[in-house]
Amino acid sequence: MRSLSSWSTCLVPALVVLGGCERQEERPAPTRSAPAPVKASTPAPIAPSQSTTEQELRERLRCEALLGLSGLLAGQQEYFGEKDAWTADVTRLPTPAACTDGSRVPTPPDEAWLAGCHFRYAVSVAGSTPNDSTFSVRAVGVGGLAEGLTYTLTHGYSDGKTVRVWPSELVLEDCHGVRRPEGTPLPAPLCEGASNLKALFTAEKSYCGEKDRYSESAAQVGFLPEPCLDGSRAPVPDDTWTAGCRFIYRAEVSGTAPEQTFLLTALGVSGAVVDRKLTLDSQYAWSPADPGCAP
Structure with a gap:
């Protein structure tokens, strides 16, 4: 029988954030509501924010x-x-x-x-x-x-x-920028890295709930970020990194199971986020501060 101390390292410190390293219950399937009735009309002219060209x-x-x-x-x-x-x-x-x-x-x-x-x-x-x-x-x-x-x-x-x-x-x-099309504005480019770090954090906690340890392998914990809209991904320096669109991601695990911690890193490699770096640890501490992007 596993001792209480062997559970405590992985479980107790994480209770403050996302339920620690316990087994994850399946979320109920989302319900779908019928789409709102379509109001057909002549397309409205676009009102530019700064220019009429x-x-x-x-x-x-x-x-x-x-x-x-x-x-x-x-x-x-x-x-x-x-x-x-x-x-x-x-x-x-x-x-x-x-x-x-x-x-x-x-x-x-x-x-x-x-x-x-x-x-x-x-x-x-x-x-x-x-x-x-x-x-x-x-x-x-x-x-x-x-x-x-x-x-x-x-x-x-x-x-x-x-x-x-x-x-x-x-x-x-x-x-991105001042021109906003009809519909929900695009999130800031930095939010790609922040949202994927949150997803990787959740994947690590779920994996620990099943295996009583963390992993540095993105594939092992089931983390694969979305590519760019055209299907391309950012280049990675080595196989310790996992590529998204503008960001690449890495998990570093310290300690011996079950007494382990992890540090997750998102590094911007293209566009407006080149050299931008975000980290998130197993206690859900951000550096710099949490950008506040939706998961």
């Missing part, structure tokens, strides 16, 4: 399409995690944001579309097995400067390997 308006449209496609990508990934399949049923996917006045583009009455502010979105699925199926989302601009703009995202698996084709015109970095 056509270039500025087109940039805002590209960012709106980027947010719409990335939201549907996230929705499909969540559905796949539950069902091991992609869905062509648009009612099971998140509805893109409306214009600020609540209006949306009209959609054809005889086809299944999701209506956003200046774009409507169609979803299709190819293949039937989890390891050999993909989905595509087509964003079609309606009215004004959006008319004629079309962007297509494809994601899924082919022979068990991840496939992602992202529209090259839709660049994430272009959508």
Whole structure:
């Protein structure tokens, strides 16, 4: 029988944060509510924040399409995690944001579309097995400067390997800053590192709850951050690091089980976060302070 002292190192200090190193109970499956009724109307003109140039308006449209496609990508990934399949049923996917006045583009009455502010979105699925199926989302601009703009995202698996084709015109970095597209503003670039550190922290605690120890292997604890929207990942200096989009991540474990601690590091390697470093330890102490980003 394990002594009380052998449990105490991994369990007691962590009780203050996320329940320590106890076994994690499965979370109940999220409930899905029916999407709000679509209010069809002529697309509202885009109100630029600082400029009225056509270039500025087109940039805002590209960012709106980027947010719409990335939201549907996230929705499909969540559905796949539950069902091991992609869905062509648009009612099971998140509805893109409306214009600020609540209006949306009209959609054809005889086809299944999701209506956003200046774009409507169609979803299709190819293949039937989890390891050999993909989905595509087509964003079609309606009215004004959006008319004629079309962007297509494809994601899924082919022979068990991840496939992602992202529209090259839709660049994430272009959508940070003062120009905010319709919908929820993008989080600050630093939030990629902070949110993934929180996910790695949770993965370490869950692993310790099962194995009574921590691990420096991201694969072993089940941590794999999302790549960039185009599927690319940051370069890593060696196999102790795990690549996300702009950040790379590492776990360092000290001590001998069950008396162990860990230090997690996120290091920015590209774009606006180059050389930015965040750390989070097993007592949930941040350095610098917790940026406050959502998990």
